[in-house]
Amino acid sequence: MKAAIYNGQLDIVVAELDTPECGPRDVLLRTLHAGICGSDVKVYRHGPEGHQILRGSEFGHEVVAEVAEVGSEVTGLRVGERVYPYPLSVKGDPGRAGCFGGFSEFILVPNCQVGEQVFKVSDKISTPVAAMIEPFTVAHRAVRRTRPQAGEKAFVFGAGTIGIGAAVALKSFGVSEVLVADVSDFRLEKAAGLGFHTCNPERQDPAQRAAEVFGEVHSLMGSAPDVDIYVEAAGPDALIGTIQSMAKPGSRIAAVAVHSRPVPVNMLQLTYGEQELIGPGGYRPEDVRDVMKIMESGSFDLGSIITHVYGIDRIVEAIEKAGDIGSALHVAIGYRSI
Template sequence: MSTMKSVRTGGAGTIEVVDVERPVPGPRDALVRIRACGICGTDVTFLHLGGMPARAHLGGDLVPVPLGHEPAGEVVEVGAEVSGLAPGDRVVVNPQAAPTGIIGCGGRFGGMSEYLLIENAEVGRSVAVFPDTVPFDVASLNEPLAVSLHAVNRSGAGPGDKVVVFGAGPIGLGAAIWLKLRGVEHVVVADVIPSRLEKALAVGADAVVDSAEEDVIARLTALHGESANALGQPRPGTDLFIDAAGAPAVFDTVVRSAKWGAKLVMVAVQKKGEVDLGGMLRSELTLIASQGYPTEIFEVTPELVAHQERFAKLISHRVPFAEASRAFELALTPGAAEKVVVTLDD
């Protein structure tokens, strides 16, 4: 039996690198050698929990979770019934297409492994091929960029809109890039970490707001002009808010900032807080939820190829697989890293 190394949750706040059986592809499967895999906030959530409840008895004992749902790698073996894929192809993966559960999110397999089995491998559904001009670490951004693109698509943002994105992590910065690529007139990014605001400017934001130090409403008014809510009370002229932070303070700020007819897209996992429904009513604020990527997972791939240098700026740390524990420590430490990608080289 051939084995491989794979990362899974250990105790609360820790990972385990374990030896597991290397998958053998069936006639409709492909085996991918993973070359890079990003760490996501969902991984961090599983780490805080120390696993996830067993599906057979939700709320019961925690079971380990194979981690990693942002993989990129190269095909090493394909089943006899697989078409459109060949050994040597470089691919990104749709973790939600796995029939045995979402890859890295409670499914049978995790992408933070030396090899990943792609069940029922199909180009355009479970994998997409990308050229060798794109480094594997940059290609591993495909999945989070699909989350960002879905949020922007849900927003309906147009060229004349004035937008603010709260949260300069990978999802928020990805959203800022997509907004500018579709020609949105003015994009502001707000965060509490100065280095992240610098990164926002580097990827194309028109302005930034340090929400720990600045009056956000006053700053948005200066940038987007003055408008009003449904009662005529003064508000910034911001048309669209994207919450990629999930902090209750963001929602409060949006409600206090929203002009008549403004929209809020909620893409971050929300922390507990109270919602000022009266404030929403006074602005007729439209709340739009954005979850995952129903169609966007491979729509982003050609754009990632075309604008790879811009998207590469989202990566703050590249950590070798042998130091996976350090990579997850970085991801677990607030403010220590923006986007951590684990690399698996020859």
């Protein structure tokens, strides 16, 4: 089988490996579609620090696959069924969540149980959209941790796959209006197409734009946009400080983007501004189930954010394209025609 191997900064190769053998308690999956995560772009450009991707290993973790072989002791699965491999347990090792072999033609799932290592995918979800379950669960978990309430207002920084996923999750929890910020007009057009307000910080002051959309409140900390929830899914080190400076008292800030080094936090604003800074912590099975329900509903045209699909032999080109925020949003590797 063909498999992409991560060897370090600017060093990814496609190798020919033996197809794994399926034991009696195992399931062998054939990859259908595998998304390129922002973390894949970062480790390609800068190295693996801060990310769960190991040098010299198969990698990729945003996957939808079909069952190719079922071990004799495994129940509840049939050859040909589509499944979502759950990264935290698909290999029995959470440390391999970012490198379980999503960019390989086949994935062996040891000791496989439905609802633990894999989740069945509804026929109502297209294969390309199903490959976004993983990043959407990251976003959903972050939003869930902010305890969103119906009628609240939210501001998402970052219009990549996770930022869009966060905006969608906020609406699914009943948040009334969502503003999405990004420096890419291409990505903002995609966000606007899904019904979200937009802001380009290179041309618009985020605080002023938020005040235009949501109105203002006044407190001991001065005037602030009337925003209840912030989601930081963009990544610049200074962004948490920017959000803190504009956040009203009682606001909750979910920090989703992965930073490989410490970033400043204004403790005075955190204390006197009654701000909450929240770490999402990945995802849980409940997030998988909720995301699948959103995708099944068809409430959002999620396929519209998939901009490019490449074959596995062009994975380096695909990763470079995924890092081009001016012309790409969700980029994936496709193994079979859809």
